[in-house]
Amino acid sequence: MILELDAGNTRVKWRVIDELGKRRGGGALVSDATAGDMLEPLLAARNLTAARMVSVASPVVAQSIGFMLQRSFGIELRLVAVQAECNGLVNPYQNVSKLGADRWLAVLAARKHYGDDCLVVDCGSATTIEMLSAGRYLGGVIAPGVSLMFKALYSDTHQVKVLGERPQELDAAKDTDSAVQCGVWGSQVGLISYYRELLLQRGAGVEPRVVICGGDASQLGGLLPFKHAVHEELVLDGLAIASPIIQSVAD
Ligand SMILES: Nc1ncnc2c1ncn2[C@@H]1O[C@H](COP(=O)(O)OP(=O)(O)O)[C@@H](O)[C@H]1O
Ligand SMILES: CC(C)(COP(=O)(O)O)[C@@H](O)C(=O)NCCC(=O)O
Numbered sequence: 001m002i003l004e005l006d007a008g009n010t011r012v013k014w015r016v017i018d019e020l021g022k023r024r025g026g027g028a029l030v031s032d033a034t035a036g037d038m039l040e041p042l043l044a045a046r047n048l049t050a051a052r053m054v055s056v057a058s059p060v061v062a063q064s065i066g067f068m069l070q071r072s073f074g075i076e077l078r079l080v081a082v083q084a085e086c087n088g089l090v091n092p093y094q095n096v097s098k099l100g101a102d103r104w105l106a107v108l109a110a111r112k113h114y115g116d117d118c119l120v121v122d123c124g125s126a127t128t129i130e131m132l133s134a135g136r137y138l139g140g141v142i143a144p145g146v147s148l149m150f151k152a153l154y155s156d157t158h159q160v161k162v163l164g165e166r167p168q169e170l171d172a173a174k175d176t177d178s179a180v181q182c183g184v185w186g187s188q189v190g191l192i193s194y195y196r197e198l199l200l201q202r203g204a205g206v207e208p209r210v211v212i213c214g215g216d217a218s219q220l221g222g223l224l225p226f227k228h229a230v231h232e233e234l235v236l237d238g239l240a241i242a243s244p245i246i247q248s249v250a251d
């Protein structure tokens with residue numbers, strides 16, 4: 001059994017797959033130094049033989065999981081890092097190591113599952129949007145995610161103390177709660193729509209597949225006015241593709 005982990009800034013998503021790649025369970029944990037302790041009882045009796053992880057969170061998260069796996073299962077946690085190139089996909093960053101490894105894996109997995117023209121959206125702590133056109137990774141954008149947008153207004157305004165809820169539809173609002181909800185969710189929809197249009201132009205009219213992952217993917221998907229696929233474990237799927245594993249937390 002292989003343990004796969006995707007540590008974002010809010011949560012660690014994990015799953016166990018068998019040697020044939022079939023999913024045998026998984027879940028999510030809070031992304032902090034307690035992650036290893038939280039995970040340990042969930043892995044008992046799973047007969048783990050390997051573990052690989054992508055992390056954009058604080059190194060303490062990978063350390064806590066790495067130490068636990070070494071101590072309790074005798075397994076070395078291997079961290080998958082971003083690459084300059086993989087399977088013909090070229091990292092577009094000037095400094096390739098600065099691209100978030102989760103973004104890289106999401107694009108690799110999207111290309112495998114959905115083809116060469118994709119808009120890849122990850123709605124997590126941050127909302128990231130990647131543009132893939134004719135198999136070329138053009139780059140992407142980073143914006144605050146839904147929860148961060150709510151938190152920013154909550155903490156830095158006096159009269160706007162609103163959290164949570166997604167509106168049924170995006171319309172002109174007549175109370176503060178709805179105004180914030182439509183503004184926050186609408187800005188995400190607007191951003192994604194803008195980059196979908198841009199990708200359509202860049203691809204000379206080829207309709208891109210829109211693929212969404214991340215904790216807010218299904219909620220956000222419900223507001224998008226175009227066809228899309230919600231693919232919850234897109235980043236985890238990328239681990240097996242990028243799998244040349246180049247760094248260990250023990251290093
Ligand atoms: N059970 C949950 N715990 C925390 N956040 C959740 C949960 N379910 C949905 N969310 C939403 O998902 C977001 C985190 O998504 P996720 O993809 O896990 O982010 P990250 O990869 O940055 O850790 C949160 O900001 C929140 O809006
Ligand atoms: C953009 C991110 C913060 C997204 O993280 P997440 O929302 O998954 O927690 C992460 O991919 C990151 O730290 N990237 C490094 C900067 C970059 O990609 O340019």
Ligand SMILES: [K+]
Pocket residue numbers: 122123124125126127128214
């Ligand atoms: K993200």
